[in-house]
Amino acid sequence: MRHPRHDGGGPASPEQSGARTAGASRVPPPRGRGVTTAGPREVNEPMNTPQERPDHQELMSLLGAWALAACSAEEAERVEDHLNECGPCAEEALRLRDAALLLEPQRSLDLDPALRAKVLAGCLSRRPARLPVPSWAAPFDAEAARLDALLNDMAEDEWYAPVELRWFADGRWTGRDTTVAGVLDHLLAVDGLLARAVGLPDPLGDGPGPETEKDDEDDGDGDDAGDDGPVARTLRRWLTACGDPAGPRRSWLPWREQTRALVRAAAERGGRAGERTLPRSLFPDPGRFPGRGGELPLSDAFLDRAFACWIHAEDIAGAVEYPYEPPMGQHLRQLVDLAARRLPGSIADRRRAGLAVSPARLTTAGHPGRTLHLEVEGAGGGHWYIPIDSPVAAVTRSQAREAVAHVALDDVVFCQLAAGRVTPEEAASGVEGDPALIHDVLCAAADLSRL
Template sequence: MKGTEAHDSYGEKPDPEDHNAPVGPQRDTPPPENGPGGPSGPEPPEPSSSRTPDEPPHIPMPRTSVEDTGLPLPEPAPAPLFLEHRVLKSLLGAWALAACSPEETTAVEDHLGTCGACADEALRLRDAVGLLHPPESLDLDPTLRTRVLESCLDRRPPRIPVPEWATPYDAETARLDALLQDIGDAEWHAPVRLRWFEGDEQTSRRTTVAGVIAHLLTVDGLVALTLGLDDPLEAQADAPTPEARTEAFWTTSHFPPTRSVRTPWREQAHNLVRTVAFAAGGTSRASGAERGGGSGRLPVSYGAFELPLRDSMLDRAFETWVHAGDIAEAVDYPYEPPSPRHLHAMIDLGARMLPTALAARRQAGLATPGQTRHLVPAGTPGRSLRLEIEGLGGGEWLIPLDSPGALPSPDHEVAHIALDGVEFCQLAAGHVSPDEAAAGQLGDREAIRDVLFAAASLSRM
């Protein structure tokens, strides 16, 4: 029978009166027809799924294995590297130099967290590695501005070019302005000592960084007056000399001057360059003779002497560089010499001024006795000294010794001096004594001494 087969399949039905029968549905007990309570039991709650009663129960599919996806298997985590203490200690130097493998680095750093002695040694080694790297200057190359401008002008010449004899002044004022941009307010009051020669003795005057800029402002004003620009000196000076004008400015202004003096100085420098560029005339297509021929010969008075405008602009470039070096030394700022081309032009100006300086020394009775017995008329050959400048801006010049108008002649060469270019400029600025100048000397010792002292006499405040 069907019912009998069911009872044989699932076992005998338990007696409801048997208290020893197990409670609840058993594995061998068929499910009740109307739910867990039987025909009289409560209705079970509706399932949350939308499956219909006739739909078979959802059986989840087995999880897809990584091997079945075709993707690469993940790399197993590397096992930590276990090293002995002596090995880890020997790796400290390589670790400080960042030369360890990643596994060795991890092992060493884990060890440093537990070993104080190795941690101290690692710290000392890491500090020592820092000393192996040479210090790099954060300051820009002083010639960067000049090189950038030259590169730009090579590609597109300016409509109104600056004359060649004014470019050194343009470059040196720009370099000094960059130095002033970098210093702080307090450094404007740093003490600076101006040095120059009077007669055969060195003299000096103490001022500040702001006082040096005021000095440059008032002396550049002599060129401004020649070009018809405003005079920066509002007070009346005792004499139209650089020293008298500077003293007048220092006396009438707030002394010591403050950094506010930078603005009028840089504006005047810009106006000087702009004015000589327009005064030189012509465009970029003009020839060298057409550019700056007439304006370059305008006389600029310094009180006791005059210089043509082209030489005066070189003189102002030279003094700007020298005093920028004084400021840089006072505030501990690195400062380089001018470019070789500009330095050569400054040396050439000093060499051309030496015959006049020698004549002034003879008139003042400062020349050696032997140098007063060999005077020759202007336009005739006379004794000459060969001035050889080595290094940056170098070259050779024949200096007439007997009179400013004498013709230098290699056939009448009586002495030879060899100097470094920067040292010659320091001598002409009064920063190096003639007796201390490291000059190679050959020939007439008296002539050599007179020329060295004449070069120092070119200096002034």
């Protein structure tokens, strides 16, 4: 990248970026080399070079520890004094210091994702917001801000970096090649479905949202060959935009303004998670949201876009070789919960499509039948009990204790599985119980992935 990101709007300093400038190749200056109290050297006293002094070998043996910052303060001072007098040792010290930098694991130069939330909480405690952002929209707000900061620091040529988008569909992996600019075009287009649903202007120029437009209703599929529903139309325009060479940054500012408008729309509506709803027909992909019926929670629609924003930000960061941290724990748990609540419907869809390997079992209405215990570990983790045979049934405590299988996954790995970034075989680490049932559940999690 052009320069690592840091706290501020200007270019990163050499100390922040880790790059060595012309002056950075010098070893540290000597310490305490002021006026000496030693008397003048006798004329006949032999003058030893640094390599001939008795302590040269001892100080040379400390160079490795000095490069790793493992010396005591006294030893470091002696080594640094010696480096200013001994050229060969100074060159060796530079080589060792550069090699030590390679041993340090690559990590993000960004601040802790939780710091933004802490700063905002401190500001709002002094001056409460007139329209506070509801907790269910906070993950979308935070992930859009983090991606915006990454895009702000990218060099022009990095917008053309190749990106492969992968997802799991119909029991097999598929993908599409695009660029960093194409990923952002995709986010702009699909976020536009939510924008239209809340009455904001269509980012691709189709006019206002559904409150004033009635011609977007379809049969609930949206992906049929002859269908001109919002999903089909959005994806067609995205594919056209990916081949447009007219400026790779063309979608950045529109996307940023759209995300801010969506956050404002969430603040204007407010309410608790699940309280506000939208017509499900505005989001014709039946597997994208949990539950059934004609309405879906507005909070789930925002969490879905937060999930996509994070995953595609990781795609972009990987393309430009920049380490990217997962969301803060509180937000990550909301995203994990969304994916876990989508699992029963995905399991049922796989069974109806004939993709399940475990045998089906009939159960009485309202009874979950078999139950799987999903344990997600990490800051965003928790425990979920997944009904296998009846996707809409609730699982009681007694039924949870009789779970026929147990799957333990890391929170980030579980989200990557649900996003189609890792395979079920790569994700499966801590599993216990019916192998066929576990296979079906892990594949159902992968089936949650979408373009």
